Amino acid sequence: MGTVTRLGRLPDTTPDAPQGGLPELLSRTARGDTEAFTGLYDALSPIIHGVVLRVVRDPAQSEEVTQEVLIEVWKQASRFDCSRGTVRGWVLTMAHRRAVDRVRSAQASTDREERVVASEHVRPYDSVSEEVETRLEAEQVRRALDELTDLQREAVGLAYYGGYTHRQVSELLGVPLGTVKTRLRDGLIRLRDALGVTA
């Protein structure tokens, strides 16, 4: 393992602190600082890769999409608008969208059916440091998910982790589209409140 710079509290679990961490790395990256970008890579690549892998499933394609996302972070570093959210949120939104786009353009229907049945298998985070904070936050998210109704959790899971459109979710579950929309929105409300996410 090469030398890797670990900086303080990463990733940001609270609105970006002005004194450093991801926002600092990103603004340095925007000025072309490749060392800062390396710091972003080290801090963010596991969660990017994790969500991509969860949605895309295929390891080779997941690596490709992860790489694409990281290159986009590099390219668009100057475009991040800190008034619109956290660095981590920005990156994960990008990652999830790309993963979903990849899955939808692939259109392999047998693959997708397998994914519906796949279990909630959470693979351990491989790296050693920063693990405690991530594990704590992971636990917090799992507990928050418990506060959803089974139906809400199922719909949210199919949409977010399965990469399905709400119409596809409605077809998969055999319920009206309006019902799915409501479950997704209500599920997000419960998650938001359980996690204490505020604008």
Added chain:
Amino acid sequence: MTIRPDQPTEMHSMIGAYALDALDDLERQSFERHLTGCRDCSAELVEFSETATRLAIPHAVAPPAGLRERVLSEVARTRQLPPLAQESTSRDRRSGLPGQRWLAAAASVLLVAAVAAGALAVQWREDAQAARDAQVQAVQLLTDPDRQELTTEFSGGRGTIVVAGDEAFVVGDDVPAPPQGQGYQLWVFDADGDPHSRGMMTQTADGRYVGLMRDLSGGQAIGITLEPEGGSPDPTTEPVLAEDLPELTA
């Protein structure tokens, strides 16, 4: 009862799906248009988006060790996007600019239909994902409420340029086919008058020539020249079309 997708209640109800990336492309665009006019949804979305991203946290998995080097070496040869231009305090672009010929959104409705139907022959034939992205981007550009359009002469035919954000979609109707082995190359000229290539135009199934130009920030004008099919680093012929750009909004 037919539910039109732009009825307000129908729109609001899509916010959860939108935050989870569970809308298809057209629904996503409709909802994004809705967002520009709905403060409630915009505010709720900020929280929902952040909440949705938390769903990724329990699934962190370190990528394979080789990825780091691959990413870092690709970064070394990848240009970054420049920051967005500062808000212009000078001209209101709606009121008589040098581009008085640049009109607020008008005639691109037919173009939207053509592009959405797949008539856009893309410059990215080898890459289906990029082709889809380009098509979606073209439709977004052509339906942007702040877009500006210009119609001009193009080799005896009609050139239409639609600008939104820092991108432009260029269409040539009834323009002559380039001579064998040549193509129409797109250029953006910066403040120093230096040209920067923005790719070659391609021909659609219905005989038009089209091109999607990205990253026009800082550009003062665009032009089209006839070049060898693979493109030239710099223009080698006189432009067949040259127009000043309006004030870009991004």
